[in-house]
Amino acid sequence: xxxxxxxxxxxxxxxxxxxxxxxxxxxxxxxxxxxxxxxxxxxxxxxxxxxxxxxxxxxxxxxxxxxxxxxxxxxxxxxxxxxxxxxxxxxxxxxxxxxxxxxxxxxxxxxxxxxxxxxxxxxxxxxxxxxxxxxxxxxxxxxxxxxxxxxxxxxxxxxxxxxxxxxxxxxxxxxxxxxxxxxxxxxxxxxxxxxxxxxxxxxxxxxxxxxxxxxxxxxxxxxxxxxxxxxxxxxxxxxxxxxxxxxxxxxxxxxxxxxxxxxxxxxxxxxxxxxxxxxxxxxxxxxxxxxxxxxxxxxxxxxxxxxxxxxxxxxxxxxxxxxxxxxxxxxxxxxxxxxxxxxxxxxxxxxxxxxxxxxxxxxxxxxxxxxxxxxxxxxxxxxxxxxxxxxxxxxxxxxxxxxxxxxxxxxxxxxxxxxxxxxxxxxxxxxxxxxx
Amino acid sequence: xxxxxxxxxxxxxxxxxxxxxxxxxxxxxxxxxxxxxxxxxxxxxxxxxxxxxxxxxxxxxxxxxxxxxxxxxxxxxxxxxxxxxxxxxxxxxxxxxxxxxxxxxxxxxxxxxxxxxxxxxxxxxxxxxxxxxxxxxxxxxx
Numbered sequence: 001x002x003x004x005x006x007x008x009x010x011x012x013x014x015x016x017x018x019x020x021x022x023x024x025x026x027x028x029x030x031x032x033x034x035x036x037x038x039x040x041x042x043x044x045x046x047x048x049x050x051x052x053x054x055x056x057x058x059x060x061x062x063x064x065x066x067x068x069x070x071x072x073x074x075x076x077x078x079x080x081x082x083x084x085x086x087x088x089x090x091x092x093x094x095x096x097x098x099x100x101x102x103x104x105x106x107x108x109x110x111x112x113x114x115x116x117x118x119x120x121x122x123x124x125x126x127x128x129x130x131x132x133x134x135x136x137x138x139x140x141x142x143x144x145x146x147x148x149x150x151x152x153x154x155x156x157x158x159x160x161x162x163x164x165x166x167x168x169x170x171x172x173x174x175x176x177x178x179x180x181x182x183x184x185x186x187x188x189x190x191x192x193x194x195x196x197x198x199x200x201x202x203x204x205x206x207x208x209x210x211x212x213x214x215x216x217x218x219x220x221x222x223x224x225x226x227x228x229x230x231x232x233x234x235x236x237x238x239x240x241x242x243x244x245x246x247x248x249x250x251x252x253x254x255x256x257x258x259x260x261x262x263x264x265x266x267x268x269x270x271x272x273x274x275x276x277x278x279x280x281x282x283x284x285x286x287x288x289x290x291x292x293x294x295x296x297x298x299x300x301x302x303x304x305x306x307x308x309x310x311x312x313x314x315x316x317x318x319x320x321x322x323x324x325x326x327x328x329x330x331x332x333x334x335x336x337x338x339x340x341x342x343x344x345x346x347x348x349x350x351x352x353x354x355x356x357x358x359x360x361x362x363x364x365x366x367x368x369x370x371x372x373x374x375x376x377x378x379x380x381x382x383x384x385x386x387x388x389x390x391x392x393x394x395x396x397x398x399x400x401x402x403x404x405x406x407x408x409x410x411x412x413x414x415x416x417x418x419x420x421x422x423x424x425x426x427x428x429x430x431x432x433x434x435x436x
Numbered sequence: 437x438x439x440x441x442x443x444x445x446x447x448x449x450x451x452x453x454x455x456x457x458x459x460x461x462x463x464x465x466x467x468x469x470x471x472x473x474x475x476x477x478x479x480x481x482x483x484x485x486x487x488x489x490x491x492x493x494x495x496x497x498x499x500x501x502x503x504x505x506x507x508x509x510x511x512x513x514x515x516x517x518x519x520x521x522x523x524x525x526x527x528x529x530x531x532x533x534x535x536x537x538x539x540x541x542x543x544x545x546x547x548x549x550x551x552x553x554x555x556x557x558x559x560x561x562x563x564x565x566x567x568x569x570x571x572x573x574x575x576x577x578x
Contacts, residue, residue, distance in 0.1 A: 383503025385443040385550070386534065387473065387480055412477050415447050415501065 003119035003151070004112070007259050008314045012307075015315070019262055020053040022287040027051045027060070030293050033078040036071060037295065054262065057285060058273055062296045065098065068238065073099040079290045089137040090237040090336070097137075100237050101291040107146060109288055110240050113257040114147020117246035120255070120312070121206045121231045123177050125152040130170060132180035132188075133211065135159040139241030140211055144179045144233075147243060153177070160184060163191045170202055177206040179233065179242075181334045182214035182222060186365045189225035199227035208233040210242055212334040213322065213433065218365055234319070238297055239284045245319055250311045253318030260288050263319065264296070265305055268326040279304040281326045282319065300327045328429060330360055332367045335407050339429055342371060345400050351379045351393055355419045362433045369409040371401065377416045437558050438506035439571040440488035441548065444481040445501035448474065453481065459498050465491045468574060469539040469548065482537070484509075484548065486575050505550065508557060509569045512545040519547055522566060526551070529560045542577040 002008050010018070028048035030037040040061045041047065050059060068076060073096075077084070084101040102110070123129055129148045133140030141159055148155035156175055158166045167188060169175070178185070185207060192199065204226055210233035222230045232254050235242035244261050245254035256263050261284045265274045268281040282299045286292075302325060306318040330337045339358055346352045352373050359370040375393070384390060394411040401409050446452045453472075460467070466486040472479045485491050488504060495502040512518040519538060526533065536549035546569060551557050561568050 380445070380501050383443060383501055384445045384480055385441075385482075385503055385505040387475060387478065390445075390478065391475070414477075415445065418447060418449075 001119050001122060001124065002313065003116040008116060008255070008316055010259075010315055012315060015258065016054050018259055019287060020056075022259070023054055023057060023262065023285065024048065024051050026285070026287055026289075026293055026295070029290075030078055030295065034076060034293070036067070036076055057262065057264065057296065060285075060295050062271065062283065062298055063294050064298050065238070065300075068098050069096050072096040074101065076292055076294070077101050078293050079103050084291055086142075088139045088142075088237055088241065090139070098238060100139075103290040106240075106289055106291045109260055110143060110243055111146040111150035113240070113243035113260060114144060115151040116257060117208065117233055117243055118147055118151050118153070118177075120246050120248045120314075121177070121208055122229075122249075123148070123151060123153050123206060127153040127177050127206075128156055128173055128175040129153045129177040129179070130156040130158045130166070130175045132158045132160060132166065132178055132184055133242070139235070139237040140179075143235070143241035143243060144208070163188060164195060167191050167195060167197055170204060171197060174203040176203050177208070178204060178228075179208040181211050182209040182218050182230075183212065183333055183366055185209060185222045185226060185230070186218070189222070192225075199225065202227065204228045207231065208242075208246075210234055212331050212367070221365065232321075234322070236299060236301075238292070238294060239286055239299075240289070244284070248310060248312035248314060253306050253310075253320050255310070255312075255314050255316045255318050258316050260286065262287050263305060263317065265303070266298075268298075268300075268302075276305045276307050276317075279323070282322075298326075300325050300329060302326055330358070330369075330429065330431065332360060332369050333407055335405065337369070337405055337407070341404055342401060345404050346371075346373050346397070349397060349400070351375050352397070353377075353416060356428060357419055358429045360429070360431045360433055367433065369405075369407065370412065371397070371409050372412045372414050372419060373397065374414045374416050374419050380416050437508070437561065437568045437570075438554065439484065439509045439548075439569070439574060440492075441505050441507045441550075442483040442485065442488060442491055442495065443503045443505050444483065444495065446472070446479045446481050448477055448479060456481065456495065456500055459494055459500070460485065460491055463490065463494050465494070468541065469537065469546070471537045473535065482535075482548075484574070488571075506554070507548050507550045508554075508561070509571075509574065510547040510549075510561070511567045511569045512547060514540065514543055514545050518545060522547060525564050525566065526557070526560060529556065531557055531560060541574070544577070546574075 031048050083103045085104050086102045088100045089097040131144045135141030145155050207228045207230045219230045231247040233242050234254050235244040245256040247254050264283040265280040274280045282301045282303050283296050286294050301322045303319050303322045328339050353376045356373040361368050390413050394413050398411045469484040472481045492504045531551050534550045538547045
């Protein structure tokens with residue numbers, strides 16, 4: 001099923017033409033409403049008239065998360081505050097979260113794109129769809145919620161937590177669809193096992209999963225344990241939220257709502273655009289956004305584009321699975337974690353030396369973070385007659401990390417000099433999660 | 437009344453224990469007793485040896501994380517139940533034991549322990565007829 005055949009099955013020529021027109025309009029809009037972009041374009045000797053077709057996009061400057069941080073909170077917002085009807089905030093590296101304001105039209109576009117995703121998964125009017133992403137500053141909950149309402153299915157705003165009650169509601173109401181993180185889906189399955197509720201007593205048919213990396217093995221496990229078909233749902237709050245791309249029945253890549261979010265793949269080191277099919281960093285331009293329009297926003301997600309015709313009938317370009325990040329951000333249980341956050345906690349503790357190692361693993365389908373840190377020579381030299389001070393220090397570090405990262409971690413204190421030294425920071429992060 | 441014990445922090449890595457013991461061997465220092473308390477990642481190796489003060493300096497200057505701790509050494513007859521009797525005395529006086537180990541030396545049982553209330557422990561030992569071994573006597577027993 002296709003929600004918007006006009007847009008989702010447009011010929012490639014028509015799509016390019018539409019994108020070109022929208023890009024021109026977007027550039028005029030930000031030029032006149034965002035001093036940040038006007039200055040950037042002026043520095044490059046560009047005016048909106050220089051951007052006529054979608055191919056002209058390569059002339060435009062990039063936008064990064066740092067730009068959003070530097071202009072916190074509303075510096076890049078283009079619409080006047082009187083037009084903003086919702087504000088979301090996503091976690092940042094240090095201190096400042098990323099603030100995204102939405103106009104009424106933005107919410108409408110978001111709901112439209114989300115309805116396309118849900119229709120692609122096979123959700124229609126009459127379905128009961130549970131949204132088990134967190135509701136709040138995170139875009140997951142409300143983003144999917146509005147899409148379900150726009151589509152005309154009944155939304156069950158379950159949010160996260162209170163899993164036992166959620167399971168009972170899924171069964172008693174005969175809910176047919178669910179959206180959540182893949183790890184929460186497995187948590188649901190475990191809760192069902194514990195409550196002795198079999199998947200056959202549920203009517204769940206479809207699951208939409210995103211906000212954290214997941215594997216084909218996880219997909220198979222979720223499908224088997226919940227008795228559903230599991231689809232990928234991709235998005236990021238800077239661009240909109242969940243709805244940017246979605247899997248179809250072919251399940252070999254996620255269709256991008258490219259009439260609203262124009263994708264490019266660049267080489268993250270040279271910033272040069274790469275041809276379709278090559279793997280690189282995904283960049284989005286929000287062609288129709290009013291609140292926080294972004295030009296060539298670097299997502300840091302590594303993936304590739306696929307423009308081969310799809311058996312589902314959609315003509316929109318697809319992105320393959322995200323294989324990693326071009327920066328050092330880790331996504332652990334759906335939470336953004338930057339090694340620098342860990343570092344700032346460790347350096348605040350007089351016992352710790354600035355040598356540490358982060359290890360991310362996936363144990364029973366749940367991400368785990370282990371932090372190894374060396375103690376300072378002075379601390380170590382006092383000697384230890386029992387292990388109590390060490391285990392207490394580990395507990396203290398873990399509790400501070402929990403406050404900053406919002407996720408638990410296992411802390412291991414190491415002797416001075418025992419963590420291997422290296423030049424590049426990336427070596428301090430070992431991500432053992434294998435994504436297929 | 438107490439004797440000196442070396443406590444050495446050791447990471448669970450092959451070769452670390454050997455390094456410590458070799459340093460003592462090269463200095464002609466003899467082990468009287470040793471024990472390791474371990475977790476998955478580290479251990480504390482506790483050592484009673486012939487010249488604890490010198491052993492401490494040797495290890496310290498070699499960069500080993502070592503500390504010198506005062507512990508009690510109680511001499512017991514080598515008969516069943518003597519350790520239980522001794523510990524019962526401390527238990528009855530509300531003195532908790534942080535850690536404890538024992539060994540046989542020249543036909544005598546030696547009970548090593550540390551408590552967080554050493555002042556009270558001394559009183560109890562004096563009042564109970566238990567025999568605390570002086571440090572110099574331990575080496576003599578070798």
